[in-house]
Amino acid sequence: MHPTGTDPLVPGGGKDVAVGAASGANRGPAVRELAAGEVFSALDTSRRGLSAAQARARLERYGANELPRAGRPAVWRQLGSQFTDLFAVVLIVASGITFLAYALEEPRDAGTFQLAVAILGVVVLNAAIGFAQEYSAERTAQALEAMVPHTCRVLRGGERMEVPARELVPGDVVVLEAGDAVSADCRVVEAHELAVNNAPLTGESNAVGRTADPVVAGPPLEARNCVFMGTDVVSGSGRAVVFATGAPTEFGRIYRLAAAAPRQKTPLQLQVASMARRVAGAALAIGALMFAVRLPTGESPVTVFVFALGVMVALVPEGLPATLSVSLAIGVRRMARRHALIKQLLAVEALGSTTVVCTDKTGTLTQAEMTVTQVWAGGATHPVTGVGYAPSGEVADAAPVRELMRVAGLCCNARLIPPAGPGGREHWRVLGDTTEGALLVVAAKAALDLRAEEAAAPRVTEFPFDSDRKLMTTVHKSGAGYQACVKGAPVELLARCSDVERAGQRGPLTGEDRAVVVAASDALAAQGLRVLAVARRELDGPRPAQDEAESALTLLGLVGMLDPPRPEVNDAVAACRRAGIRIVMVTGDHPLTGEAVARRVGIVRRPDPVVVTGARLDAMDDEALDTLLAEPSELLLCRVSPEHKMRVVTALQRRGEVVAVTGDGANDAPALKHADIGVAMGASGTDVARESASMVLLDDSFASIAMAVRLGRSVYQNIRKFLVYVFSSNIGELGPILAATFAGFPLVPISAVQILAIDLGSDVMPALALGAERPEPDVMDRPPRSRRERLFSSAVVGRILFLGGIQALGVCAVFFWHIHSSGIPFNDFTEDSPVYREAVTLAQGGIVLSQFFVSLAVRTDRQSILRVGLLSNPALLAAGGFGVALMVAISYLPPLQAVFNTAPLDAGDWAVLAALGTLPLLADEARKGWLRRRADRRKGAPL
Template identity: 35%
Template sequence: RSLILRDIMKININLKNLSLHNTVKDKDMVYFIICFIIEFVVRDFKYISPSGPQQKKGLTIQRAAEILARDGPNALTPPPTTPEWVKFCKQLFGGFSILLWIGAILCFFAYSLQAATEDEPANDNLYLGVVLAAVVIITGCFSYYQEAKSSRIMDSFKNMVPQVSAAAMISILVKMIGDKCKPVVEGHGHVTTIAGGDRPPVPPLCSSVDNSSLTGESEPQTRSPDFTHENPLETRNICFFSTNCVEGTARGIVIATGDHTVMGRIATLASGLEVGQTPINIEIEHFIHIITGVAVFLGVSFFILSIILGYTWLEAVVFLIGIIVANVPEGLLATVTVCLTLTAKRMARKNCLVKNLEAVETLGSTSTICSDKTGTLTQNRMTVAHMWFDNQIHEADTTEDQSGYGSFDKNSPTWTALSRVAGLCNRAVFKPGQEEIPILKRDTAGDASESALLKCIELSCGSVRALRDNNPKVCEIPFNSTNKYQLSIHEMEDSPTGHLLVMKGAPERILDRCSTIMINGEELPLNDEWKDAFQGAYIDLGGLGERVLGFCHLSMSASHFPRGFAFDPEEVNFPTSQMCFLGLMSMIDPPRAAVPDAVGKCRSAGIKVIMVTGDHPITAKAIAKGVGIISEGNETVEDIAERLNIPLSQVNPRDAKACVVHGTDLKEMSSEYLDDLLKNHTEIVFARTSPQQKLIIVEGCQRQGAIVAVTGDGVNDSPALKRADIGVAMGIAGSDVSKQAADMILLDDNFASIVTGVEEGRLIFDNLKKSIAYTLTSNIPEISPFLLFIIASVPLPLGTVTILCIDLGTDMVPAISLAYESAESDIMKRQPRNPKTDKLVNERLISMAYGQIGMIQALAGFFTYFVILAENGFLPYTLLGLRLQWDDRSNNDLEDSYGQQWTYEQRKIVEFTCHTSFFASIVVVQWADLIICKTRRNSLFQQVVWEGFLPDAVRKFILRRRPGVFPWSLHLYEYEHEYVLTP
């Protein structure tokens, strides 16, 4: 089969100018190319002639329709989507919402019992049930709206990517209207032609392609008709769907479409992975378990106590329900939702799109970041880094104004000759209409390395187009993997009759064709001394992980090669040796400017950064050192062996703090060995990895108990993005598949935004902890009056409606205001939290909220309760056992400690005054609690202590001054002197 394909690939067909973009007339109707998978190439070969496939029509309409019916269109199956009603229900009934729903149901049940047994039942339980249900519905709608908003932004990414490819598939042109396909043009079936700049919509068997989105390799990969490797990702006779052809033309046969392509299989792999719970989900579940346990324990205990004290079973059940509901912090769900939403919006302003609110906190819990190299740590843009000429290594100046530290003598004759060759022996061009755009930001058509040379020469020497116009090309031999050089012949600008032969390619191949070397403008014999100098420079540049090219030229005699000479690139009727070596130029995919600082901040925050890339180990190691993943002074096993001049086998792997692991070695590793490697090395680089191996790495980190974040932009990153605790994709360069798999998207493709996300995630965990501590504190002064009401049978010190005013009125806004607290000084200096020990709600928080501040608030409330009743004639000792008489509607002559008689309505006015005073005392102590919760480590003078304080005081004043005298209304009452009846 490969022989047949190789024969077909030998046919060189030039692609005619076919622009599909010009065909699109209506934005709702997209013209695109469809090709179909062939089961057996041999079976369908009756449609193709090996000697001239371009002369055949390929698949017939009938055969194409059969394959379409069997395999479907050339499109990836979209991942299964969750119906909107299911998403809405998850927001209504997931997590903390369940506890509130249970509370609401219990309230309705208690009210039903009272309504069935009492003539005029109190409406408190009904009101409380309605309010709890309303809180859940409102916060659920709010969360659903936020998630839907993120989904809409995600959908907008698809509109940013052109769905019509200029990949000129000579196939069946199909006009898409909705989901229906109708052939409109007959073409060549499964035969396809691809040219430079095209993106194959299906994988045919091309000359040079950019596989960075699929494999992570930043350098273009050569393609040829030869079968070179068993691994489809490594062989040269296949190009893949989603990659770009950057140079040359080729004709091949489509061998897979849609889900059967490599990209389709990776997308299927990613969509098939199960997603675990987020850390914040686990924390909320843990918190629910604590609250539920406390509530049920207290409820059952006092249910039994009520029966013992002589209450009826109905009253005991109502008490049981009341205590359970009193333990539910009604405003906490809204507080958590608003806190996460505020943080998500704050991150959106910093170009971090959060698809799932809970992902915000997960990023803050991250202890390991597995980052792709190409396009994430680097710019995915080859750039000239160094040059060697005149026996010196120079750093390239790539600043727009040519004012960088890499400046060198641009008047050197050797540099003039070297830059001329780099500009002429180069097929890359700037795309039109970019004259006003800075050179480094211009788009180019051509090979990544040649584009880097083009920009470098344009910056340092001026217009390359003018150079080419003044030295027109008359002959060219393109680069190929056999010769490993590119050659072109030009009419010389400074010689009216002569020609100049220029060549670039693999340095050792170029040097073999040279007999002289130019030093300071003078041609010297290429002796062993200069060969050793070349070899030293080549090793130095290669050791930096840079791609090195050699350059040479030859001035051709006008007598032997006059103007108009018929140069033949096939017969090579011109010299290709005895040339003059000019120098070396090296290129690298440069790191993003902010990455080294971001990696340093991650290290100070105790976060391990691991590079996972498909690139060459030498390149990966050089980039890792450049961005700080391998820090200065830390050595790999290879470095130690080289320093000590000993074999690798004699080096103890544990002596090396850093390591570079090849994908082949990783494939043979056991899980135990990988675990040991991850545990004992702080700085790790994985090179030449496959998508499946990235999954293995993520799972290995998770076995160590790490919270793993994975960053990436390519299709190859999507399975790992899905498996990780949080996946972070790139918004601009990222593929659709990676964005779909990720939990968060960096809209500016800046790895440094990860650090912002980590800080925001840690901040929201700290602030949620502060908010929960503040909210739980009021539970004790809310529960204790009810317990005293049951045990001591005293008039109720604090009513249900008043409790709602605390939880949903005075407490909620201050609790939400804690989400605005700024980060404390050590937020990025402490180690990541341990999910097993550092819980959102732990013993220390419970002890402070319940055992300390909560008890102080309860004592303050009881003090005001007893003082007000004493001022009205009911001394504390007379209150014991008074509840039944106090709540008896028929008793209108109840005597106080001084013999004064009180009607039921008068008693209720005093009771509601007690409720208001108890409420006011809680609010006052909560002021102090708010100040206490605002800072965990910093001094109060370092934090803004008055934020959220005055609004709380204003709400308390409004609630307590509200008029109204009807005892069963929702109004609150304040003790006034005119209500006091004196003897």
């Protein structure tokens, strides 16, 4: 890589040229001080760009164009951070105090030592799980990031091609267009209304014009003839020569300063941390209370402390941090497999509560393979055959429209890429705008050789398309004069036309002619076609003003093209409707085109949708817009600009909606950032859009949004499922201890060591399996979750108390039934009493078996477990089976009996425990049935 502060490229000829910040090491003028023509020789390149061999050599010399990865903490630091979790700290302190108690007590009790070791073992095991999951999550994130390629367009040997951004080298000639992210520091050598947004470097988001003219020496970021890595092209087009890549860029300098900044936690992480503090505080408070209650009874302080410690351990969900990590990691992976790349954990939360989706039409609802199906000129329509980007098909009676096709083809920046042959790409594709690609294809179908036409009429200047004019104009040398080729929206272009061409003859465009053209445009749009108008004008010079080039035009005709809907979108739209999610189409197309596509995919089903144009939005104040959005109508926004899109998103959020917005262009970036969920297109979207979004659709399909919402809802549900599971089992552990205290029983029904065995053997693994639970069948049949709803909602707390209370009652019943049936007074029981050992074994076994059935119960919120299938989560069954097997071993193996103070149970005991264990499952099935019946009654109620 280049040494920092020195020239990244020493050009041939022996002359050093400064290309970075001013430095004493630089011995020549900086490239920004040179004329555009001198830049090529200074950087040892040419207008045709580098050859393939030169590019390879420079890539080896200067290295990949990428920033150094942020240094990952050492393994020992990553592992050590697992011990700083609040739950871990509480348990470490408890273990230390227990070790101290063991050292001070006389005589020393081996059980106290075993408890201290067991608590410490829990901490170590939990840290190992958390470390493994964190490491796995990092690997997953790196793999997912690689799924979204960052590319740029360059000239190599005179040919425009798309290369990975990491392969850019000094001397490359980069082609810049609106929406592109700048991938290296470059000197502009050609600019056509070029403007960039330098906000990532300067913090100022205003578009700044760029020029190819030399500038005086000064700070690099003030050089108006340079563009820098990390910025984006707002408008216009141009070409620039790379002079710095990777770390020596201006962005690389800032990146190094920011790399060490701590990562901010997401709201979900903060919410879980707050929950951990409260749970830990409650555990300490209740443990202290139990210590205070038991101490006056005359027991030794160490014994009372061990008892209170058992209470505290019973309340601390040791495996919660690891389980949370697993659930989120699994959700992100599942979404990635369904073509939705989640860039922020916040997106997982918001997905579950999305109420409105503002979706683009092209590429999201449709296939983004524009195909010209009709050409209109001189009052006649010429059908076009063939589908897609392969130039196979024909234009009916092509001769009268060949000039229209020539002008449209010249006014394009896109390029057709043929199939790569055996083992490569199988289909034709377009490099650039898909609409322009369709024009290139139809020109080929009309038997036009556009390469020959471009050679005969070389382009001399360009006025790029922008969303205000809705036009694009190129100026070409044509014989002894010059010609402007213009294409754009029919309404805007028609207003600039003064003549019309029929059968090769130009004549004035009358009012009657205008009405005919408008009717033809509307007829094409009503068929769901995107319509472009094409015109030309003869000019006197190569550098006309934009107004001159785009006025007094001669209309050549109209082109109608179709972007067919994606076949999977209809089901996805229906799923969103069932989920209570409103879909608003936001498109720049003609209202008739937008409505036609919306009807095809199911967004519009009524005969009278509300269709609002950008002009109507401009006439509305905020109150009127709020009234419009409050109507429960099918809404289509057509002919809208990025400013309109942003305003609609803001108005929806003002109403309390959780808004997801799709976008693919640089002009969509403000709306993507402002939305609750910004969804960028991974295949066709610009780098700027992808950087602004919190989710990237790798296949650009609306169906992936619906699938991501479904998976996002399931992730949040799974987090709640294992919260219900873990905390209800904690109540099952705590209940018998509290009952024994207030009943005056001198010993604990379940010891701290037994609680730790339950938490490790019967809590952590099933909780992890619940984090991998598949979405419930009816997850998309429920309304969106309120954005104000918390993890511990009243419903969650109620279910914890419901299931935990049943577990606690069952365990208390079996424990005290066994104690009372012996006929031995409470005060005569000792820890070595066979009856007591059998009773605590029954209590531990009751908790373990109850947990197994509770894990089955919490798999669904409303659906019967029989509906989803008892065997549909084999990992959960295996985890539950492991917990039961461990309990059997603790009951029958002498070494474990000595550790846990247990005794063997007979078949009758196990039968009683199994019956009690099923009670939570049966009770919860009854609760779910009642909820389903209530929901059915509400659906059947008259409106």
